[in-house]
Amino acid sequence: MRPTWAEINLDSLKSNFLQVKRIIGNRVGVISIVKADAYGHGAVSVSKALIESGSDMLGVATVEEALELRESSIRAPIVLLGGIQPEEAESAIKNDLTPSIFSLASAQAINKYAEKSGKAVRYHLKVDTGMNRLGVDSGEICDFLNHISDLKNLEMEGVFTHFANADGESRDYTLNQISVFRALLSLINQSGFYPRYVHSANSAAIQRFYESHMNLVRPGIMLYGSGGIKGCELRPVMILKTKIIQIKRIPSGASVSYGGTFVATRPTIIATLPIGYADGYMRRLSNRARVSVRGTTAPVIGTVCMDLAMIDVTEVPGVEIGDEVVVFGDERVSVEDVARWADTIPYEILSTVGKRVRRVYV
């Protein structure tokens, strides 16, 4: 087997879940967000571990993601955060999924299938309070509620909104979203809807805006050990590992990889790693990133290829073929470091770790 794998530590995951619980207290529930294959960690194993830890619900982006969990005998409530297309209504209902609704067309399609199968379908109403992405807008809420109250096989179980800037320096935008959300909630109540769950907080808001907790929160990135603020002890869950598969010595003046973007200025020892941009190790990391090997770090040199990347191990004493290399996730190289080198955020680094990379649960 190709020696490139992601070690997923489920104890660390559970410890991060307990950090969330510690912050929110025991009167607030948790929808653990496991979209995008649990941010690259493997949705089935992660979901099982989170449910064992006491997660009340799971949140995914798509119906396919939800079906993968149902097929693995996961019976917890699953909220479809991205809503559903009318043609997905049947499958969502058959599999007992909880759609979020923000359009009448979807609401009508769901109601139709619900009627046909003699079920009452619970949904979460998504309202837009400033993200300007998905959700019913403030100006349209009364009209929307009027129409949806005609759909007798739908039951509003929850109402939620999403923050655009909960991790931003200024708190104002989020505080304004919270007050718009509260105003919408009273309109919803005035229209005769009393949803059991009200939720808005992502990881940043869980830590920074206690007034956003309502009675359910939606942590994602903090479960995976990133995005913690000071005083919140999160542990990285994924360690991305590989092994050196070849070592060569090149003279001063020789270049490495496509385009010769690295030229040795001294006799140099190069090690080749079986990981590349098709594994999610972005080309952007060429000549920028470092990896952890034999208790020190070594720079990535030359262009990262589709399946391979090279590092300079001239200063790594005793380096050998077969040495384990940590790409990120140990105390020397973190996913935050890699995100910085790639000019992106840890979310993107974690969720794009490729399909070819085996997930190994420990």
Ligand SMILES: *Cc1c(COP(=O)(O)O)cnc(C)c1O
């Ligand atoms: C992804 C997502 C979350 C989780 O956000 P984090 O910043 O990872 O905690 C919460 N709510 C919604 C609607 C999302 O799409």
